[in-house]
Amino acid sequence: MSNTYDESRAEWIAREELAERMIPLIGLLYRRDGIVPSVLGRRLLHLSPIEILKAHRFTRRLGVQALAPEKTMAVLESLWRIQPGPASLDVARLVSRFDEAGGTYDAASLDAFLRGELAGVMAPPASAPTDVVLYGFGRIGRLLARILIAHQGTGQGLNLRAIVVRRGGEGDLRKRASLLRRDSVHGAFEGTIDVDEERGTILANGTLIQVIYADDPASIDYTAYGIDEAIVVDNTGRWRDEEGLGQHLRSRGVARVLLTAPGKGAIKNIVFGVNGDDIAPEDRILSAASCTTNAITPVLAAVDQAFGVVRGHVETVHSFTNDQNLIDNFHSGERRGRSAALNMVITETGAAKAVAKALPQLAGKLTGSAIRVPTPNVSLAILGLELERATTREEICAFLRQTALTSPLRQQVDYSESPEAVSTDFVGSTRAGVVDGLATIATGDENVVLYVWYDNEFGYSCQVVRVLERMAGVHPTILPEREPVRIAEAVAEELAAEAEAALA
Known part of the structure; x- marks a missing residue:
């Protein structure tokens, strides 16, 4: 490289400062519009400045120069002005298309381009949130909880409302909250967790989760907790056929069931991205395969x-x-x-x-x-x-x-x-x-x-959430x-x- 030590350091500081300015804008776009910006599949949400810059360098895999943070910032500012609806947006692909079209990065040109590219989500239909219940809170259950909490956004998608477990003795609620807070493989939970033992709830990053103790999946009245038309995610693996999983549907407040294991019999095994389109509104029990x-x-x-x-x-x-x-x-x-x-x-x-x-x-x-x-x-x-x-x-x-x-x-x-x-x-x-x-x-x-x-x-848990989003009709549009x-x-x-x- 021809740069001197001081020039290299100054260039890095400027890029780092730009990434720092992106962070609040990325958060505001997510909370206001449900926009999730990414770079070739690398989400920019909840990243540090260094992680954002690493995501930009990833574009070199396409055989081109690393994506310039200045261009990403221009796109983010344009998105804030034009206010599209919920979508997962690949900034790298949008920038590539804009550059190929010979666009200049003035506000008017970029706004007009993005309105055209995002025409399908400029007037998003109103959608109601869907309640989710995690039946079982082991390895997959706790990771699903982390992902669902991180995906809360505007609150119009999947809302984690409850977990159902068997009572494990004294201090059960605090122990389960501690397992959510700390993980030997995946590290600490990113946020805050509070436990209310009197109400039987866990409050994680503003998501109030009711902890329900039950041994029978058919005998729970979820409506008593304000939960209705919920999707129950069975993480236990105890039941894998329609008869066993159908027990959940006998509980008040349950609309559909998703199994996080291979389903048996006629249950559809969904691998999202391959046969996700097979999910039909009338499917009441589905499997997310293994x-x-x-x-x-x-x-x-x-x-x-x-x-x-x-x-x-x-x-x-x-x-x-x-x-x-x-x-x-x-x-x-x-x-x-x-x-x-x-x-x-x-x-x-x-x-x-x-x-x-x-x-x-x-x-x-x-x-x-x-x-x-x-x-x-x-x-x-x-x-x-x-x-x-x-x-x-x-x-x-x-x-x-x-x-x-x-x-x-x-x-x-x-x-x-x-x-x-x-x-x-x-x-x-x-x-x-x-x-x-x-x-x-x-x-x-x-x-x-x-x-x-x-x-x-x-x-695997990310794939399960994608199936959940499709079941609820809230899987974000991926653009371009x-x-x-x-x-x-x-x-x-x-x-x-x-x-x-x-x-x-």
Whole structure:
């Protein structure tokens, strides 16, 4: 670099100050209009100045210069002036389109451009909030609570109203609040939590959560707590069929039920981004499938569309879970009684078969197995696939990279090419799965091996919330509209041309 030490430092301070000025504006847009700005899927809401600048540098993955914070600030100020309705807005894509159109960053030009780009949300329909009840408050239940609290915004979306648990003895309420406040994997809760033992409530960042103690899902009168037409999210995994989950519908104030585990029988298993459009108003019981199914299905959907999947095997290297024993003890499942903290444990997974519920064309084409390993979170799915046509590593990696950046699956699929990436780097990922590009194996024939990391707790919980939003009709419009997944050869040719031009 030609800059001197002082020039480099001054430039950084100026960028940091600009990011600091973005923070209150981002918050105001979210609370007033329900606007969630992002940079290629990296949300800017609730970030520090340094994190905002890191998100801007992420745009270099598109083969262009890092997004200039000055341009982001101009877009945010324009959004404040034109007041669109609720939406998830990719600032990087908006800036790219504006630059391609030869726009100048004066207020009038930018306002006119954004009104055109956001025409679909300039007059948003009025929507009523939807009450949500978490039935069970374990690993997934507490992460769902964190996400729902962080997504409160204008209060017109999903409102977390209650959690239902079995009473655990003296000090139960404070212990549960403490587990929400502190997490050994995901860190401290970002905000404040107050407990009112007399009223049986937890107040978290202004969200008042009623704690209800019950053993029978069919006997709760939610309306007594001011809760009605609620969606109950069953996190217990105790019931997985219509008969068992239907018990929730017999409680007053419940309209629909969502299971955070694979559903059995005729229950629709939804992997958001792949078959979310299958959610119908008349569906009263739905499943959000499993964490592994959510991680691999979007990747398989993209690969099948571009290359065709003949057959494959899914091997999951999965973090241990609460259904295993810390030390050897009796367990109804084979091998799961052995110490989770000391062993790799071969076990079964239904994820490969479950993919067919979201992608019927892959029915009977996949097998699967799992190895539980002594890590608390983040798992790895290894997809060994035979494709309909030959491909190279460069081609399929270019395709998956583009899928993660600009395709309709970019909320579900991420892509990494870090030579130092390990499992803990993916804790807190909001995507269902992250393709490890450097680990991809393809030698020019029809066989490929893909490695997909996934936060089996938080990433999965984000997918569950997306299903909830679609059930409630409040999933934010994503603008600008995302590009369709392009055929892999075209992506590879485009990248090769860019590389050749750069060397010229």
